[in-house]
Amino acid sequence: MTTDGLQITGLGKSFGGLRALDNVDLTVKPGEVHALLGQNGSGKSTLVKIMTGVYAPDPGAEMRLWGRKINLPLTAPHHHGIAVIHQDLGLVEDMTVLENLGVTSGYGARAIAPISFRRERATGRQLLKSVGLDIDLNKLIYELSPAERATLALARAQRLLQEHSEHFVFVLDEPTAYLSAEDSRRVVALMRDVADAGSAVIFISHRLQEVTAVADQITVLRDGKVADRFAGDEADQQRIIDAMLGRKLNAYYPNRTVPAPTASVLKVRGLTGRRVLSVDFEVAPGEIVGFAGLVGMGHEEIPYLIAGATPACGGSAMFDGIELLGQSARAIIDRSVSLVPGNRQRDGVWTDALARENLALLENRHQLALAPLRLSQERGSTLSAMQRFGVRPTEPDHRVGQFSGGNQQKIVLAKWMADSPRVLLLDEPTQGIDAGAKFDVLNMICDAAAKGTVVLVASGDYEQLANICHRVFIVRYGQLSAVLEGEHLTSANIARHAQGDLREAG
């Protein structure tokens, strides 16, 4: 009856009393890149998880693929030609890169036929090359940076697409959240190619520049309902944001205060890790210093090294005259140094524990391990932290895993920014956070700096770095290749230098 690639009607999903999706209709035509947008917690990932059979929808929903009715809840999504990159990527932590590349396609072998490892390796290398990733196939996923993981997940999805000539529904749930502008451009190009070959593509992102660049159609969700739909070429960021938030957003970025010139308090000399090599810099109180670079260049390693989360191989990082390197995480926290890690599922929170248990973990250090917990106080302070950081729903007794991706990230920020640290080390701090909440979070970071906190932020979001930082260092091949400040600090310049293009942007 119809040639529409994917057609969903009347889709609803409740979690207990919470209506995550409410009577949603969505049609994605073949050849179309369809952006699914919405505030944190608006139901995007829930829709994706229903499309892969992770959740069963409420009764009454209908789903058609290429005109054929599909039984819900869905089983075996690949057999229906649905390929998905989930928000948490779905890589197997303690298996190797090579093994992960193979799992979804049965290692190119039938169930009990032997796997040809030589062929697997060749395919693996070629896939990694096609996404511009230079890592050892034997590395464990555990050791990869968030950007490397995201790129790997992409390579794997690409394999799945290559191996099936039929048309696909390709769903990408925030694949670019951890990526720099160039790397996400590659993702966007891949989506375009896949769509042009006749597949239907659903793309979820909070980075609106990418969305307006690639989307043919846009559907905006708000509180689980479709709030607006429009064609890609009618969309501008303002309109999208208004539809997402249901209100006007006056500014994307907070005003940064210029710190009074004072002596540096954080002095880093010869810092050497797995990627960075002998890096020197100094930061004064109140300064926000950015680190940018392409995937694997080492910029994202710097906050981890200073926080002692990855052991440094050499160098020194003096804060207030005290050496930070070589100390335990515990000692570093006691110096009031906070790391907001980029890999929130692994390093940021324990998703199976309650929000308040995660938030109270740092607080608990101040009491004896066997002294009674003050549960009502804990609920109270969690509630206020959740309100301050705009976590929705404001439920201290929910498991962290029950929150949407963006709200989980806010919980991580709340955990580490709660007792006003003196040094704030941030890795991709606003990953997965929607435009409205991003302003609030950045505002809190700028506020902290205005009160004298030293802020270091590693990010692939160049526009954000250009707007909140006082200085940005470019990291190439493990070394600081440039520093941008003042009028030279623009996102275009960061991009140029990150790619090693030394001309100034006009």
Next chain:
Amino acid sequence: MKSDSVGDPDASSIGQQPSLAADPPDLGRSAAPGGRGRRRSLKFAEQYGLLVILVLSFAVFSLLLPDTFATTGNIKAMINSQAIILLLAIAVTLPLRSGEFDLSIAGLMVVGAAITAQLTTSGYSFWIALLLVILLGLLVGLINGFLIVKVGINSFIATLGMSTALGGLAYAITNNSIVANVPEEVRAIARAEFLGFPAIVWIGWILVVIFWYVYERTPLGRYLLFVGGSPNSAKLAGLRVDRIRIGAFVACSLIAALSGILLAGNIGQLDPSVASQFLLQPFAAVFLGATAITVGRFNALGTLIALYLLTIFVTGLLLFGAQPWVSDVFNGVALVLAVTFARLAARLNGRA
């Protein structure tokens, strides 16, 4: 570990899923009709379901077997017979909470009992036996902890090896024979009666209360969970991850070794071959117990309830004339069912 990664992003191993306190109000969204009431009763069923089954099964067996099952003598016998198992079950919640197995508890207890029995019957002071048993517990706990935490050996394998070695050691200490006539002094420790129950039972109950407090009401109880559930985030939050993990093994081994003294005292003799009788039941109780009270987490009260539930069934069936092997079959099946049930409950909650 994640298995089918593409289709199943939230798959987690055993259903580690807390449920505490009452639901605070949902903010922001309208409630689905009947949703909240249903949700609350679901949660109640989850938390107290096992307790309800315990009460019901007790009532049913009492009605069917008024003369044999529902007697004070039988009730006391059921409770007394599980005293040792309860001690081991509580001990093993420690490593399990931190994400590791300890299969050496039963073997360790028997070695502790062998030392106690052998020394005291040969005329040595009880205090020397006590000192040696404590040292044994510390040593085994440290070795387990070191192998698993520092060397990185799988806990299942490391403690299986330890268990087998300890089993052999028990025979060595007792010269391959049953040590009889444990002195009265030692027997009194386990058997001294208070309010109709022997000390060994009271010690188990006191441990339940202490561990309930530690697990539900102190930071340490949480640290154990975080260290097992998310070692990286625990470490970055300043927890001494390795120390906590090793500590769990040491504390578990200490309790298991000291239980040996009670075992020797309770029976008044020691047969070095009994270890295998004490291995499965504690695990069955602990895993089944994790489906109650603080659902999805190994906890003290749940363990107690589960243990008594299993005993009621086994005893009831035996009194109906079932063969003794029923006990093993029943406990084995219960262990598997408990784990299955935890998985299903987790899925019902939209977690898998």
